[in-house]
Amino acid sequence: MERPYHHGNLRSALIAEGVRLARAGGPAAVTIRDLARATGVSPSAAYRHFPDVDHILAEISRTARQELATAMIDACRAVPGTGDAARDALSEFAAMGEAYIRYGIAESNMFDTAFVPCEAQPDEPESPSAWEVLCRALDDLVEVGLLSAERRVDAPLIAWATVHGMASILSRRAIPDTSSDEQATWAAVSAVQRALELPGE
Amino acid sequence: MERPYHHGNLRSALIAEGVRLARAGGPAAVTIRDLARATGVSPSAAYRHFPDVDHILAEISRTARQELATAMIDACRAVPGTGDAARDALSEFAAMGEAYIRYGIAESNMFDTAFVPCEAQPDEPESPSAWEVLCRALDDLVEVGLLSAERRVDAPLIAWATVHGMASILSRRAIPDTSSDEQATWAAVSAVQRALELPGE
DNA sequence: TGTACATCAGTGAACGCGCGTTCACTGATGTAC
DNA sequence: TGTACATCAGTGAACGCGCGTTCACTGATGTAC
Numbered sequence: 093m094e095r096p097y098h099h100g101n102l103r104s105a106l107i108a109e110g111v112r113l114a115r116a117g118g119p120a121a122v123t124i125r126d127l128a129r130a131t132g133v134s135p136s137a138a139y140r141h142f143p144d145v146d147h148i149l150a151e152i153s154r155t156a157r158q159e160l161a162t163a164m165i166d167a168c169r170a171v172p173g174t175g176d177a178a179r180d181a182l183s184e185f186a187a188m189g190e191a192y193i194r195y196g197i198a199e200s201n202m203f204d205t206a207f208v209p210c211e212a213q214p215d216e217p218e219s220p221s222a223w224e225v226l227c228r229a230l231d232d233l234v235e236v237g238l239l240s241a242e243r244r245v246d247a248p249l250i251a252w253a254t255v256h257g258m259a260s261i262l263s264r265r266a267i268p269d270t271s272s273d274e275q276a277t278w279a280a281v282s283a284v285q286r287a288l289e290l291p292g293e
Numbered sequence: 294m295e296r297p298y299h300h301g302n303l304r305s306a307l308i309a310e311g312v313r314l315a316r317a318g319g320p321a322a323v324t325i326r327d328l329a330r331a332t333g334v335s336p337s338a339a340y341r342h343f344p345d346v347d348h349i350l351a352e353i354s355r356t357a358r359q360e361l362a363t364a365m366i367d368a369c370r371a372v373p374g375t376g377d378a379a380r381d382a383l384s385e386f387a388a389m390g391e392a393y394i395r396y397g398i399a400e401s402n403m404f405d406t407a408f409v410p411c412e413a414q415p416d417e418p419e420s421p422s423a424w425e426v427l428c429r430a431l432d433d434l435v436e437v438g439l440l441s442a443e444r445r446v447d448a449p450l451i452a453w454a455t456v457h458g459m460a461s462i463l464s465r466r467a468i469p470d471t472s473s474d475e476q477a478t479w480a481a482v483s484a485v486q487r488a489l490e491l492p493g494e
Numbered sequence: 495t496g497t498a499c500a501t502c503a504g505t506g507a508a509c510g511c512g513c514g515t516t517c518a519c520t521g522a523t524g525t526a527c
Numbered sequence: 528t529g530t531a532c533a534t535c536a537g538t539g540a541a542c543g544c545g546c547g548t549t550c551a552c553t554g555a556t557g558t559a560c
Contacts, residue, residue: 096555097503097504097505097553097554097555098502098503098504098554098555098556099503099504102503102504123545123546123547124546124547124548125545125546125547133504133505134504134505134506135506135546135547135548136504136505136506136548136549136550137503137504137505139548139549140502140503140504141503144547144548145546145547145548207461207465207467209465223468223469246472246476246477246480246484248470249459249462249468249470249472249477249480249481250455250480250481250484252458252462252468253455253456253458253459253462253481253484254451254454254455254458254484254488255454255458256458256461256462257453257454257455257456257457257458257459257461258450258454258458260408260454260457260458260461261450261453261454261457264408264410266408267424267450267453268424269449269450271447271450275447276447276450279447279450279451280450280451280454283447283451283454283455283484283488284488286487286488286490287455287484287485287487287488289487297522298520298521298522298536298537298538299521299522299523299535299536299537300536300537303536303537324512324513324514325513325514325515326512326513326514334537334538335537335538335539336513336514336515336539337515337516337517337537337538337539338536338537338538340514340515340516341535341536341537342536345514345515346513346514346515496560497559497560498558498559498560499557499558499559500556500557500558500559501555501556501557501558502554502555502556502557503553503554503555503556504552504553504554504555505551505552505553505554506550506551506552506553507549507550507551507552508548508549508550509547509548509549509550510546510547510548511545511546511547512544512545512546513543513544513545513546514542514543514544515541515542515543516540516541516542517539517540517541517542518538518539518540519537519538519539519540520536520537520538520539521535521536521537521538522534522535522536522537523533523534523535523536524532524533524534524535525531525532525533525534526530526531526532526533527529527530527531
């Protein structure tokens with residue numbers, strides 16, 4: 093079967109292959125020429141759909157951030173409900189933190205890609221957004237009375253920094269600590285709980 | 294005045310110029326050819342002193358980590374003593390955390406360089422080492438009775454992750470939070486204090 | 495329904511760039527006698 | 528103290544590579560009449 097002259101869906105195909113490249117080799121592995129090879133098209137064809145390589149990378153980076161947010165949402169949904177709203181909100185919040193770190197470790201190249209500095213902006217903002225997911229979970233904790241309004245102010249920043257820092261450290265093996273990934277993940281999650289003055293489990 | 298045929302100190306000059314390049318443009322800006330231009334030498338001269346560019350980058354990265362550790366030590370020393378050992382240990386610990394984040398913001402390219410993934414190993418380990426500096430500060434907190442032995446176990450990991458995460462976020466402007474850098478820095482430092490169950494100021 | 499033609503999405507060759515690295519070499523240095 | 532010579536630290540030209548991007552082009556598609 094002959095490849096048709098018109099690809100039909102080159103724009104999405106370029107992004108999809110770009111995600112594959114980024115997953116395997118990080119943001120630096122995303123090149124026009126590899127993209128063209130992977131989609132079976134000449135390098136110049138990409139310029140029908142994007143002004144330059146940076147705009148393709150911006151879309152791939154957005155996809156990475158969406159994957160991260162989706163991992164958090166999935167982990168949240170996987171928490172079995174107990175009927176106790178407060179208890180559930182707490183478990184869900186913890187599950188999301190764990191999911192963030194696990195994603196950083198398991199998909200370290202995509203994790204790097206998600207936060208790569210990039211001149212171009214994606215066409216539309218990421219959806220779902222991990223930041224919004226986090227903020228909603230914190231609102232839940234306020235609602236069930238576990239998080240004070242005062243602590244709520246800095247809470248997203250604190251939670252994100254802790255969990256993001258741990259994910260970075262573990263995914264790069266940047267630190268001479270000898271804990272297992274599981275220990276370290278739990279250490280970060282419980283550190284956030286204490287920092288936000290949430291009741292322990 | 295003629296440049297002499299022999300440079301005399303090319304190895305250190307390459308590292309010093311490499312640090313300038315990295316400070317201005319991050320690890321990707323460190324190239325053999327720019328290094329040669331900056332030191333006034335032909336590109337191949339570098340190969341008398343390093344097997345490849347990655348080994349030069351490893352030395353520059355080590356320098357960046359040493360700068361970070363030095364910033365922490367300096368901040369620690371700048372804390373005026375009160376005669377109250379416990380109080381001083383606490384202030385010094387906080388000052389070190391602030392210094393870490395401030396370095397990450399002020400020297401974001403060097404901060405990236407410090408943690409760049411690098412095949413090659415530096416000739417000798419960094420000295421001072423930020424990790425050791427952190428561990429010593431935590432030992433001080435144990436000694437004055439502010440940090441429990443139990444909390445001491447995960448403490449370096451927790452402290453590093455929080456402060457490293459906040460430095461990464463702020464230096465990349467990765468997050469849609471609107472706090473000032475100072476607010477965010479303090480939020481991270483005080484989050485560590487609560488996570489380690491240290492008494493507040 | 496058939497056909498001319500505008501529009502769109504590709505091709506492929508080429509440009510210029512900067513990179514890391516190699517290699518035969520040369521100029522300077524220092525050491526043995 | 529002077530000199531032959533080994534050693535060291537540079538030079539500069541070249542190689543091959545892969546990159547992003549441009550440009551004149553061509554094949555396919557769809558629309559107006």
